[in-house]
Amino acid sequence: MNIPFLDLKAQHRAIKDEILPLWAAILEQGSFIGGEHVEGLEREFAEACGVRYAVAVGSGTDALRLIFIALGLGPGDEVITVPNTFIATTEAITQAGGRPVFVDVRPDTYNMDPEAIEAAISPRTRGIVPVHLYGQPADMDPILRIAARHGLWVVEDAAQAHLAEYRGRKAGSMGTAAAFSFYPGKNLGACGEAGMITTGDAELAAKTRMLRDHGQARKYYHDLEGYNARCDALQAAALRVKLKYLPAWTEARRNHAQLYRRLLGDAAGVVTPAIGAGTNPVWHLFVVQVDGRDEVMEAMNGAGIHCGLHYPIPLHLQKAYAAMEIGAGAFPVAEELSRRALSLPMFPELTDQAISDVCRGLEGAVRMNGVNAR
Numbered sequence: 326m327n328i329p330f331l332d333l334k335a336q337h338r339a340i341k342d343e344i345l346p347l348w349a350a351i352l353e354q355g356s357f358i359g360g361e362h363v364e365g366l367e368r369e370f371a372e373a374c375g376v377r378y379a380v381a382v383g384s385g386t387d388a389l390r391l392i393f394i395a396l397g398l399g400p401g402d403e404v405i406t407v408p409n410t411f412i413a414t415t416e417a418i419t420q421a422g423g424r425p426v427f428v429d430v431r432p433d434t435y436n437m438d439p440e441a442i443e444a445a446i447s448p449r450t451r452g453i454v455p456v457h458l459y460g461q462p463a464d465m466d467p468i469l470r471i472a473a474r475h476g477l478w479v480v481e482d483a484a485q486a487h488l489a490e491y492r493g494r495k496a497g498s499m500g501t502a503a504a505f506s507f508y509p510g511k512n513l514g515a516c517g518e519a520g521m522i523t524t525g526d527a528e529l530a531a532k533t534r535m536l537r538d539h540g541q542a543r544k545y546y547h548d549l550e551g552y553n554a555r556c557d558a559l560q561a562a563a564l565r566v567k568l569k570y571l572p573a574w575t576e577a578r579r580n581h582a583q584l585y586r587r588l589l590g591d592a593a594g595v596v597t598p599a600i601g602a603g604t605n606p607v608w609h610l611f612v613v614q615v616d617g618r619d620e621v622m623e624a625m626n627g628a629g630i631h632c633g634l635h636y637p638i639p640l641h642l643q644k645a646y647a648a649m650e651i652g653a654g655a656f657p658v659a660e661e662l663s664r665r666a667l668s669l670p671m672f673p674e675l676t677d678q679a680i681s682d683v684c685r686g687l688e689g690a691v692r693m694n695g696v697n698a699r
């Protein structure tokens with residue numbers, strides 16, 4: 326058996342004939358930065374997310390960093406986020422001059438626990454960054470209410486949540502601004518690096534647009550110092566092709582998740598992810614919890630079923646954040662998830678047969694591990 330965790334080759338085989346002529350035209354024209362495909366992608370992605378403005382940038386990390394800089398984050402300013410995310414979330418806060426402050430997550434949805442937020446707010450708090458982890462929107466209504474009460478902005482880390490919905494609203498349309506990643510393995514992935522900022526705030530859109538291009542709105546007229554954080558035409562052209570297929574790919578992921586949940590619903594020793602009230606996740610990842618996760622994963626790998634870990638070490642326990650001096654036990658739910666979470670194969674082209682094989686393999690590995698642990 327060989328079931329990959331992710332198979333991008335299948336996706337590209339299906340749409341290569343649409344992408345290659347666009348790339349050939351770009352090569353012919355020699356216009357690689359900005360241009361009609363970048364503008365087209367911004368327009369189409371804004372529409373898909375139900376937002377007024379979208380600003381294409383070089384990566385999801387650029388998107389986060391430029392939003393924080395545009396919001397005026399400064400030295401000593403605190404931003405509340407979660408420890409069970411990719412480090413880009415907190416790198417962007419730190420690199421914009423702020424300081425991440427962690428709150429724990431809920432054990433069922435793996436997302437920010439709104440009830441933990443108030444205790445983390447200080448006079449230096451400027452904003453909250455919920456992460457729509459694995460493609461499931463965080464519980465935004467209470468988060469937005471708390472933010473409004475304390476005069477804070479909310480930036481959605483929607484890197485994993487293209488087209489996800491929360492009470493009828495799309496991920497990326499609920500906060501002050503949002504960041505999306507088009508890293509190749511994401512639900513909407515470039516053939517390289519790219520990302521997107523979405524916002525309903527015209528001023529924020531204009532500022533991030535300048536920041537991504539050395540602080541200029543007109544060539545060589547720099548209103549401020551910015552960055553080289555642009556999205557290139559080759560990526561934008563490929564992303565426009567892929568965006569057309571994203572609703573169908575998302576539907577396929579939802580069907581896969583439904584099948585996983587049905588087949589694993591009664592599996593002893595396997596906890597499947599809960600779906601938060603009012604959310605319609607897009608299943609970037611399908612993450613279950615098991616005891617003896619590392620042994621289970623090794624057994625699965627040995628059987629040719631490839632799984633992933635998201636994420637094996639929560640951010641507050643990473644070496645990079647040793648200076649924060651936050652010890653083990655500070656965020657028990659996130660820590661428990663880092664020991665128990667196992668990401669099963671998930672991509673649109675996955676077959677029902679493969680899902681059934683994964684479930685059988687998982688149940689077998691969990692059973693064997695239980696026997697060995699006795």
Ligand SMILES: Cc1ncc(COP(=O)(O)O)c(C=O)c1O
Binds near residue numbers: 385410
């Ligand atoms: C939750 C989260 N935030 C931010 C990022 C950063 O995106 P990128 O890799 O495009 O910089 C990623 C993806 O890698 C992510 O998963």
